[in-house]
Amino acid sequence: MLFSVSPMSVAEQYMHELVNWVRAHPAEASTRYGVALNAGLPAGTITADPKPPLARNDVLREAMQGHLGDMLAQDYFDHDSLSGTSFVDRIEAAGYSGWEAAGENIAWRGSTGSMGPVFDTVESIVQGWFESAGHRQNMLRPEFREAGSSYAVGEFTWEGVSYNAGMGGQDFGTRTGQVFLTGNGCWQRLTTFDICDVTDPVVGATITAMSASANPLSTTTGPTGEYDLALPPGEWSIVVTGGGIDGSLSLGELSIGTANVKLDFTPDASKPWQNPTDRLDVNNDQMLSPIDALLVINQLNLGGAGTLPKSPVPPVAPPPYVDVNGDGELSPVDVLIVITALNTRPAPEAEFDSGESAAAFALSNGGTLNAAVPTYPIVGVVAVLESNTVDLEPERDEPTRNTEPTSDTRLNTPANPPSPLGQPTDRWSSPTQYADRGPTESFRRARFGQRHTDLESVDQFYRELATAD
Known part of the structure; x- marks a missing residue:
């Protein structure tokens, strides 16, 4: 492996989900983005039928992470690095072997001011790909099975102007027998x-x-x-x-x-912090005792009252089940319910001295058990903007690549209200590239609208590519 791949960020996962939404709903995507499915393509190239979803592949994402970081660091924008490595070189070096077909989409969005909400930027990238014939064909190829969606942010200089930029990329790939x-x-x-x-x-x-x-x-x-x-x-x-x-x-x-x-799933999240067996059993030890009230009191002392996270993540997860009344909130009411129950259901003698209430125990001990009780802060969502890639198998006879950045005015349409990114200083660029591996290990690709015939080797292809630039 060339790089150490980071956990998938919410921005990357959002990009991946949007691409899979486009694949599942081609006609709806066409309506939303105001572009015919086969705009710029021969009639019938893309059908309105749903396309199979793309699975995530961390190796492909790893390769794209490195490339996005390199482009941001060295202020260039191309499928080939400044040292001459292609996307095929990168995915193979990262460990993606035995592939039948591969492809790559990249894009960047920048502003001399604020970038605005990250999810707006991510969707603008996906929309830009959909508006481009080659990118759209990459996204909607039914043969593709694996993808790694990557997103990175940083300062990026283009044509002498420095931008706050969001850069996205997808490497698509298909391997035999992988479903x-x-x-x-x-x-x-x-x-x-x-x-x-x-x-x-x-x-x-x-x-x-x-x-x-x-x-x-x-x-x-x-x-x-x-x-x-x-x-x-x-x-x-x-x-x-x-x-x-x-x-x-x-x-x-x-x-x-x-x-x-x-298969997505959405469980009933109405009461994740309430014990489903016995709401009074806060520590889930199959008995009611003063410790159950103490745990709620300690939590109130540590974090205060407030809304509990909807999606508990260990170690900040139940037990203890501190939402006794099941309203999604941590409050003194939860303590009161347990204490009221203790007055009618005696606690086991093994946990506290006989006759000592949970409230009295907590006060007399000054919350000394707090260190043993995990805290449950009210957390916000932070989008860690890391790169991720997706590889898709392209058609052999229709690849194109466009590396000329243009102004992005796409968001000023009825289907997409004006975005904070839609400023005159914003820049948009979005090239695509493809590679096919056939029985003879040959490649056919196009660059800047020029078509190349089948080549005997990748090296020969890159020699021709270098002389064409």
Whole structure:
């Protein structure tokens, strides 16, 4: 591996989800972005049928992370690095081997002022790709199975002007025999696209696939709720456990063939901090005792009253189940309910001296048990903007690449209200590149609208490319 890949950021996961939304709803994307599916392409190149989802691949994301960082650091924008390495070189060096086809989309958006909301920038990048014939074809190729979506921010100088820039990239790839169950777990969905809210993920849940003809296979959801599980062909039952889910959640039966399958899940998040078995059993030890009230009191002393996180993430996760009344809030009412119950249900003598109330114990000990009780702060969402990549298999006879940046006025349309990024100083650039590996290990690609015939070797291709520039 060339680089140490970071956990997927919310910006990267949002990009990945948007691309999968485009693949699942080509006609809706065409309407939203005001571009015909086959604009700039031969009729019938892209159909309105849903395309299989792309699974995430950290190796591809690793390769793109490095390239985005290099472009930002050295102020250039191209598929080939300043040292001459191509996207094919990068994905193979990162460890993506045995691929049948690969492709790459990159884009940047910059402003001499504020960049504005990160999700607006990410969608503007995806929209820009959709508006470009080559990028759109990359995103919507049904053969592609794996993707790594990457996003990075930094200062970027272009044509002598320094910008605050957001740079996105996708490397697409297909490998023989690799088919995936992919998806996201979240506590709520976004209404605009009906996709998972990546800022409210189900983290650390176990996805288990069971089959009568094979051993169970499993994986866990990542920091943005994402999961990917390679499955052999056959019939599978999918069950989710853990991650703050009460009991288990069945995702039903599915058939794996030659195309990826996407299963998102949104569990009931109404009471993740209330004990589902006994709401009074705060520490989940199967008994009511003064310690249950003490845990809530300590938490109030440490963090104060307020809304509890919708998606508990260990170690900030229950138990203790401090939301006794199940309203999603931590408040003195939760303590009062436990103390009231203790007055009618005696506590076991093993935990405290007989007759000492939980409230009295907490006060007399000055909260000395606080150090043993995890805190549950009211957290905000921070988008860690890291790079990520997605590889898609391109058509052999239609690749193009455009590296000329143009002004971006796309957001000033009825379907997309004006964005804070739509300033005269904003710049947009979005090239695409493709590579096909056939039975003869040959490549066919195009650059700047010039078509190249099949070549015997990659080296020969790059020699011709260098003389053409």
